[in-house]
Amino acid sequence: MSMPHRSRAERRRATEARILASARRLFAEKGYERTTIRAVASAAGVDPALVMQYFGAKRDLFTRAVQAVPELPTASDADALTDQLLTTLGLKLGGLPEGVLAMMRSMLTDPAAADQVRDALTRQIEAVTAAMPAAEDPELRAALLVSALLGITIGHQLLGLPPLRGAEADRIVGIIRPAVKSLTASAD
Amino acid sequence: MSMPHRSRAERRRATEARILASARRLFAEKGYERTTIRAVASAAGVDPALVMQYFGAKRDLFTRAVQAVPELPTASDADALTDQLLTTLGLKLGGLPEGVLAMMRSMLTDPAAADQVRDALTRQIEAVTAAMPAAEDPELRAALLVSALLGITIGHQLLGLPPLRGAEADRIVGIIRPAVKSLTASAD
DNA sequence: TCAGTGAGTCAACAAGCGTTGAGCGAATGG
DNA sequence: CCATTCGCTCAACGCTTGTTGACTCACTGA
Numbered sequence: 001m002s003m004p005h006r007s008r009a010e011r012r013r014a015t016e017a018r019i020l021a022s023a024r025r026l027f028a029e030k031g032y033e034r035t036t037i038r039a040v041a042s043a044a045g046v047d048p049a050l051v052m053q054y055f056g057a058k059r060d061l062f063t064r065a066v067q068a069v070p071e072l073p074t075a076s077d078a079d080a081l082t083d084q085l086l087t088t089l090g091l092k093l094g095g096l097p098e099g100v101l102a103m104m105r106s107m108l109t110d111p112a113a114a115d116q117v118r119d120a121l122t123r124q125i126e127a128v129t130a131a132m133p134a135a136e137d138p139e140l141r142a143a144l145l146v147s148a149l150l151g152i153t154i155g156h157q158l159l160g161l162p163p164l165r166g167a168e169a170d171r172i173v174g175i176i177r178p179a180v181k182s183l184t185a186s187a188d
Numbered sequence: 189m190s191m192p193h194r195s196r197a198e199r200r201r202a203t204e205a206r207i208l209a210s211a212r213r214l215f216a217e218k219g220y221e222r223t224t225i226r227a228v229a230s231a232a233g234v235d236p237a238l239v240m241q242y243f244g245a246k247r248d249l250f251t252r253a254v255q256a257v258p259e260l261p262t263a264s265d266a267d268a269l270t271d272q273l274l275t276t277l278g279l280k281l282g283g284l285p286e287g288v289l290a291m292m293r294s295m296l297t298d299p300a301a302a303d304q305v306r307d308a309l310t311r312q313i314e315a316v317t318a319a320m321p322a323a324e325d326p327e328l329r330a331a332l333l334v335s336a337l338l339g340i341t342i343g344h345q346l347l348g349l350p351p352l353r354g355a356e357a358d359r360i361v362g363i364i365r366p367a368v369k370s371l372t373a374s375a376d
Numbered sequence: 377t378c379a380g381t382g383a384g385t386c387a388a389c390a391a392g393c394g395t396t397g398a399g400c401g402a403a404t405g406g
Numbered sequence: 407c408c409a410t411t412c413g414c415t416c417a418a419c420g421c422t423t424g425t426t427g428a429c430t431c432a433c434t435g436a
Contacts, residue, residue, distance in 0.1 A: 008433070012383065031297035033221040037424060047385050052425060108346055109219035109297050118347055125351060141363055143351035144340055151339015152332055158296055159306055163313060163331035175329055183367060196403065200413065225394065235415050240395060 016054050019044040023051075024065045027102035032062055032110045059112070066103040066113070068120065081131045082180050085146070088124060089153045091169055091176065096157060105158060121146055132184055145183050152176070204242050207232040211239075212253045215290035220250055220298045247300070254291040254301070256308065269319045270368050273334070276312060277341045279357055279364065284345060293346060309334055320372055333371050340364070 006014070022043035026035040037058055041048040055061040083092070090096030096104075106113035128142035135141060155161040156172070164172070194202070210231035214223040225246055229236040243249040271280070278284030284292075294301035316330035323329060343349040344360070352360070 008381090008383075015383080034297060036422085038422090048424085049386080049426080050384060053384085058424065105296050107296075108293050108342070109222060114347060118349060121343070121347075122350055125349070137359070137363065139351045140355055140359065143343065143349055144360065144363055147340045147343030147349060147352065148336035149339065151337065151342060152335045154296070154339060154342070155309070155331065155335030159302060159309075161306060161313070161331055161335060162310055163327045164335065167328055171325070171328065172332065175325065175332055179367065179371060182370070196412075203413080224392085226392090236394085237396080237416080238414060241414085246394065 015044070015046060015050070019046060019051055019054060020061075020065060023061050024098040024102055027062060027065050028098045028105055030105075031102075032106040032113065037061075062102075062106075062112075066099045066116070068100070068116075078131065078181060078184050081128065081184060082177060085124070085128070085149055085180065086173055086176070089149045090157060091149070091153065091173055095169075096153070101157060104154070121150065128184070141183065145180065149176075149180075203232070203234060203238075207234060207239055207242060208249075208253060211249050212286040212290055215250060215253050216286045216293055218293075219290075220294040220301065225249075250290075250294075250300075254287045254304070256288070256304075266319065266369060266372050269316065269372060270365060273312070273316070273337055273368065274361055274364070277337045278345060279337070279341065279361055283357075284341070289345060292342070309338065316372070329371065333368065337364075337368075 019040065023035070023040045026040055026043060029035075037051050038048050040061070041051050044051075051061065055064060086092045090100070103113050103116055107117040108114070125139070125142045125146050128145060129138045132138045132142060152164075152172070156164040156167075207228065211223070211228045214228055214231060217223075225239050226236050228249070229239050232239075239249065243252060274280045278288070291301050291304060295305040296302070313327070313330045313334050316333060317326045320326045320330060340352075340360070344352040344355075
């Protein structure tokens with residue numbers, strides 16, 4: 001059934017990956033505080049002490065579990081910007097990676113996660129500001145736009161708001177896109 | 189200096205109120221899990237056991253601390269609806285009550301808080317849906333609208349996103365209101 | 377074959393948590 | 407003035423948590 005004989009290094013990397021995957025899943029599901037090392041270990045079929053041995057401390061495990069997907073290239077025109085926003089916040093391409101969900105889940109109750117999200121969103125806001133034609137208050141408008149999309153992501157992926165829960169991403173994007181475009185354009 | 193002689197009942201109600209206020213502040217600041225009974229008691233200048241004696245259990249204290257402000261009357265026309273939405277999500281009238289902030293702070297990591305927020309938002313969504321002219325997908329549009337405003341509230345009150353942090357509510361409302369109105373109207 | 381490495385387990389620690397029951401001491405009311 | 411109530415504290419409980427050090431034992435490489 002299983003792979004017959006793997007080298008020690010292979011097995012080690014496999015267990016480490018299994019632990020990391022369990023950690024990501026649980027962090028995304030329950031957040032930092034309510035996820036215990038014991039639960040991660042048990043989900044990975046391993047002793048709690050091994051988790052510490054491989055990752056050092058719970059905080060380090062969390063850091064490893066949520067370390068960001070590579071930054072998207074800065075969009076130049078409004079259409080590309082819209083797509084970038086929708087993708088970054090997981091409204092396209094079948095949801096967000098579990099690590100990002102874990103970070104979002106913990107951002108309101110864990111200061112470290114809050115800092116990380118704040119930084120990421122600030123970068124997004126700067127990109128949107130730069131790509132925005134000379135409207136009044138471009139920074140504020142960009143921040144409001146990004147926050148609004150964040151809220152939709154939360155309602156959809158983290159809170160499971162009934163009408164959003166069942167809706168496919170395409171229908172959501174279909175409704176949002178024109179609104180986003182009208183906000184990034186200079187007209188109000 | 190202080191009130192000279194208060195009755196026993198008065199003093200008791202005063203301490204109970206002090207405990208509840210401390211609980212609200214800490215729950216709003218740190219969320220359910222990271223707020224300890226000991227911290228609440230210490231902030232209220234009181235022994236932890238007294239908190240239990242007055243409120244029964246930590247969960248009950250939380251319930252008391254976040255019990256909702258009275259529901260707003262359902263708006264009939266689009267303008268009133270917009271105002272109601274902006275007010276409910278704390279974007280008008282100088283921020284949200286601390287109990288609501290506490291509920292929001294905990295909604296991603298505490299299942300009970302999540303349920304309560306989901307219910308409150310669902311009611312809001314139903315109100316918006318009902319008040320919306322016959323557009324396509326009114327429920328989905330309403331849910332997206334409410335989620336977007338929720339996101340703005342989070343970015344503003346809970347995350348403290350730099351460009352939103354300094355902005356007064358009036359400027360934010362000034363930018364949002366036309367967008368909300370254009371979304372609640374039937375045109376897309 | 378055999379010392380040695382290293383993956384993984386076991387048992388325990390200290391700290392912090394929610395929660396409890398007994399007790400103190402001042403205000404109360406007759 | 408005395409017995410009682412009651413707001414409040416004290417000290418401790420049982421439990422869970424992150425974390426650690428010693429141990430086991432299968433596999434490695436010479």
